[in-house]
Amino acid sequence: MSEQVSGAPAVEMRGITKAWPGVIANNGVDLTVRAGEVHALVGENGAGKSTLMNILYGLxxxxAGEILINGTPARITGARDAIAHGIGMVHQHFMLIPVFSVGENVMLGREPVTGGAFYDHARARKEIEALTQRYGLALDPDARTGDLPVGLQQRVEIVKVLYRGANILILDEPTGVLTPQESIELFGVLRDLVKAGKTIIFISHKLREVLEISDRITVMRRGKVVGHLTTKETNEQEIATLxxxxxxxxxxxxxxxxxxPVTFRVENLTASSDRGVPALRGVSFELRQGEILGIAGVEGNGQSELVEVLAGTRRATGGRVLLGDRDVTAFDARMERDSGIAHIPEDRRGTGLVLAYSIADNLVLGRQRTPAFSWHGMVLRISAIKAWAKRLVKEFDIRAGNIDVLARTLSGGNQQKIIVAREMGNRPRVLLAAQPTRGVDIGAIEFIHRRLVAERDEGTAVLLVSAELEEIRSLSDRIAVFYEGRIVSIEPADTPEERLGLLMTGGGSGTRTGAA
Amino acid sequence: MPRIPEPLRRLTRGLAVPVGSVLFAFVVGGLIVAGTGGDPVVAYQGLVCGGLGILCSGGENSALQISNTIIFVTPLLMAGVAVALPFRAGLFNIGAEGQYLAGAVACTAIGVKFSTLPAPILLPMVLLGGMAAGAFWAGIAGVLKATTGAHEVVTTIMLNYVAQWLVRYLIIGGPLQLQGGFSVSSPIGPGAQLATILPNDNHRILFGLPSSVYRIHVGLFIALAAVAVFAFLLWRTPLGYEIRAVGQSQRAARYAGVSVRRTIIVTMLIAGAFAGLAGAVQIAGVDHNLTDIYFSDTTGFDAIAVALLGLGSGVGIVLASILFGALHAGGSVMQADAGISSSLVLVLQALILFSIGANFLSAIKVRLPAIGRSPSTPPAAIAAAATATEATGAPPEKDTS
Known part of the structure; x- marks a missing residue:
């Protein structure tokens, strides 16, 4: 699994250049992937990783440039050519049909046929079983795909690619959608695949993972390769700097x-999930000015619902929320915002932004009726909106041609900066930050973290919800651990990761130490 | 490869669908004419003459042709807005026809009942009455959508039928019928009538004809103002901002503190008011009473084509209204000059709508998500419903009237 073992290059891309109007996505990129290695392709969003891989996959x-597969020049003009050359791609967003069984999804497009026209269930099942056993990928061919957890759905994608005879697997940000546990399982699968002689190209911007799984690393920045590294000889800091x-x-x-002083008080709050089952079963905590309270927990334990109730987009079924002395429990989203509660929602693209709106329009989302941006709520103050947008774009380093650019066209990091800028731009009293750095690049993560701390230092009460334990631990002043709709414990910031992990899964004894 | 500047590319991409659809329709229409033994060049020459007053070969008066086209364009502008606005909120208002008729009925009823009032009082009354009636008619669908989740496509289609039969009832044996057995209502009072732009004088000769034959009326300015109000509302007001947000992402709208239900209702009310205004202006400016031509009216259906072809923008609505107005006005000249049945116009219109439906709806599938708690209706089904209404909603009326 290291460079000594791996032999001849499986993939060579030489001088690959691809320009879009206005940007050069790939500028003379060279990439050499040796057979039997895990090769990580890292870079920030927009660095050109996906373009490069889509070129390799024929999309x-x-x-300009040439591609050699196993030493011979290859003309790849479509996914069909790529598959013929043994290249398979597992996309970040799965291309599965939820109502189909695992077997049907794997076979789709290459169904074994019996009697001329009928889907051969028996053979399909046998082939899948053979495949999954060979690579240690436990999967039930008859399970309905949509019912599987995300980690297993991803496994279906991998099996699908293997079924088509792939020897070179491209995985585009495969851990982006996985829980930590699922990521560990995925890495096990990848190691087995390499043992079986497969070559893997692993696209990521999570450096810890890259260091854990890869043999060699190619770093890209702004369309160019800025470094070829051997994993064993490098470290997180060097990659990040590149x-x-x-x-x-x-x-x-x-x-x-x-x-x-305590500025935000939540007392015995209860609420239901979208499916009508209790999601919050009596949550109480206090939030002081100038502190960050981190909420740790495995996703789906009620953290999302908590933030939604506090932000006014979900109704509480019981309990109270007090902002200062004011009962804001029943406030809707606009009233919450007007009273000084800002909200960075966990779903950036669907909730926090209107993707078809310009940067400027997105920077007033939720404030479109405030006196600052509209005349008596009747007519928008376009010039005030523009001035505000220009200020925030500068202050929060939102990188775009101008403020009229559509949010849709921006990178994830810049999209998130729009939301962060909007929610912090008005000096909120309470800031609800849900997954504030999910899926954004290192530069943006660093920036957002710094702003969160700065906001705290300005006296804002910050509630931070994140699935990244590391983020919680490095930012929070106190950590509340969520499990099954309750806070099982409030811990000090320096609590070891192991203890938090135990509490998050319902173990350990919750002592409410560190409570305000 | 020469590089095309980005704004131009975007514009070209935006115009590709509407321009392509119109070209498609005219090419296919021409083939139909040629295939049935006619001369497409002569046919289209007649159409252009009748629509735009140019290239006339039969001695038609250009000014009169343009005036007639404007008569058709005027209600299309307002009804087009009535379809385009809900589009922005992700709602498909197929009910502009019903709302238009509701406006026409209200205008007639008020104009007849208070026929003695002077214009400064009565004219605002009939126009506002028409708007209120249209808003009410559309509001029914809006409230249903927001409360029970009933799909607006279905409810507005059904409300069209109610309105169409209601008009029939009112002037055939109903309370608005003129004495004497005619299927028309009494005329509205003079105070309820919109002035013509050119003097209504049989003796004054303008552009070679008595000026009274030019029926263009000040409703044109009302219609243009309506389009301007629409564009302003959409792009310059918090309400328009919220309507567009609801159309793009209901979750984002909710996050922004926008009540999606309220916005749906308000959008439908405003849209209905525009359509109702169109109906009221048509009565007050052109017909002056409710007649059996309203049985077979298709303004509200044509408005769907206008809004789609105009891509829901103010300028687009104006251009598309002119196109469809010219087609309607040109049909009779084509029939007279080229001997091609004016029904070809309906074929052209249907072809334009068809080819837009084929292209445009694949685009709005992404931009306009399904609304409310009702199961989402696939855009293709909406298109089919819209076209079906267009095709079946109106023509049977012609047979019976």
Missing amino acids: IHPD MVGREVLLRVEKKPAEPG
Whole structure:
């Protein structure tokens, strides 16, 4: 699994260049992937990783450059050619039909046929079983795909690619959708695949994972390759610096918190999920000015619902929420926002932004009727909106041609910065930050972390919900652990990861230490 | 490869569908004419003459042709807005026809009942009455959508039928019927009538004809103002901002503190008011009473084509209204000059709608998500429903009237 074992290059891409109007996505990119290795392709969003891989998979035609597969020049003009060359791609967003069985999804397009026209269930099942056993990929061919957890759905994608005879597997941000446990399982699968002689190209911007799974690393920045690294000889800091093009602070630097008075009080809050089952079963906590309270927990334990209730987009079924002395339990989203509760929602693209709106329009989302941006709620103050947008774009380093650019066209990091800018731009009293750095690049993560701490230092009460334990631990002043709709414990910031992990899964004894 | 500047590319891409659809329709229409033994060039020459007053070969008066086209364009502008606005909120208002008729009925009823009032009082009354009636008619669908989740396509289609039969009832034996057994209502009072733009004088000769034959009326300005109001509302007001947000992402709208239900209702009310205004202006400006031509009216259906072809924008609605207005006005000249049945116009219109439906709806599938709690209706089904209404909703009326 290291460079000594791997032999001749499986994939060679030479001088690949692809320009879109206005940007050069790939500029003379060279990539060599040796047979039998896990090769990580890292870079920030927009660095050109996906373009390069889509060129290899035949979805995009390069303007210049050549591709060699196993030493011989290959003309790849479509996915069909790529498959013929033994290249398979597992996309970040799965291409599965939820109502089909696992077997049907795997076979789709290459169904074994019996009697001339009929789907051969028996043979399909046998072939899948053979495949899954060979690579240690436990899967039930008859399970309905849509019912499977995300990790297993991804496994279906992998099996599908293997079934088509892939020897070179491209995985595009495969861990982006997985829980930590599922990621560990995925890595096990990848190791087995390599043992069986497969070559893997692993696209990621999560450096810890890259260091864990890869043999060699190619780093891209702004369409160019900026480094070829051997995993064993490098470290997180070096990769990050190459990716971003400057020194990056991987650790958040912050002073000890100076908590002020309690400004936000949640008492015995209950609420239901979308499916009508109780999601919050009596949540109580206090939030002080100038502190960050982190909410740790495995996703789906009620954290999302908690934030929605506090932000006014979900109704509480019981309990109270007090902002200062004011009961804001029954406030709707606009009233919450007007009273000083800002909300960075976990779903950036669907909730936090209107993708078809410009940056400027998105920067007033939720404030479109406030006196600052409209005249008596009747006519928009376009010039005020523009001035506000220009200020925030500058202050929050939102990188775009101008403020009239549609949010849809921006990278995830810049999209998230729009939301962060909007929600912080008005000095909120309480900031609800749900998964504030999910799926954004290192540069943006660093920036958002710094702003969250700065916001805290300005005296804002920050509630931080994140699935990344590392993020919780590095930013929070206190950590509330969520399990099955309750806070099982409030822990100090320096609680070891193991203890938090245990509490998150219902183990350990919750002591409410560190409670305000 | 020469590089085309981005704004131009975007514009070209935006115009590709409407322009392509119109070209498609004219090419297929021409083939139909040629295939049935006619001369497409002569046919289209007649159409252009009748629609735009140019290239006339039969001695037609250009000014009169343009005036007639404008008569058709005027209600299309307002009804087009009535379809385009809900589009922005992700709602498919197939009911502009019913709302238009509701406006026409209200205008007639008020104009007849208070026929003695002077214009400064009566004219606002009939126009506002028409708007209120249209808003009410559309509001029914809006409230149903927001409360029970009933799909607006279905409810507005059904409300069209109710309105169409209601008009029939009112002037055939109903309370609005003129004495003497005619299927028409009494005329509205003079105070309820919109002035013509050119003097209504039989002796004054303008452009070679008595000026009274030009029926263009000040309703044109009302209609243009309606389009301007629509564009302003959509792009310059918080309400328009919220309507567009609801159309793009209901979750984002909710996050922004927008009540999706309220926005749906308000959008339908405003849209209905525009359609009702169109009906009221048509009565007050052109017909002055409710007649059996309203049995077979298709303004509200044509408005769907206008809104689609105009891509839901103010400028687009104006251009598309002119196209469809010219087609309607040109049909009779084509029939007289080229001997091609004016029904070809309906074929052209249907072809335009068809080819837009084929292209445009694949685009709005992404941009306009399904609304409310009702199961989402696939855009193709909506298109089919719209076209079906267009095809079946009106023609049977012609047979019976």
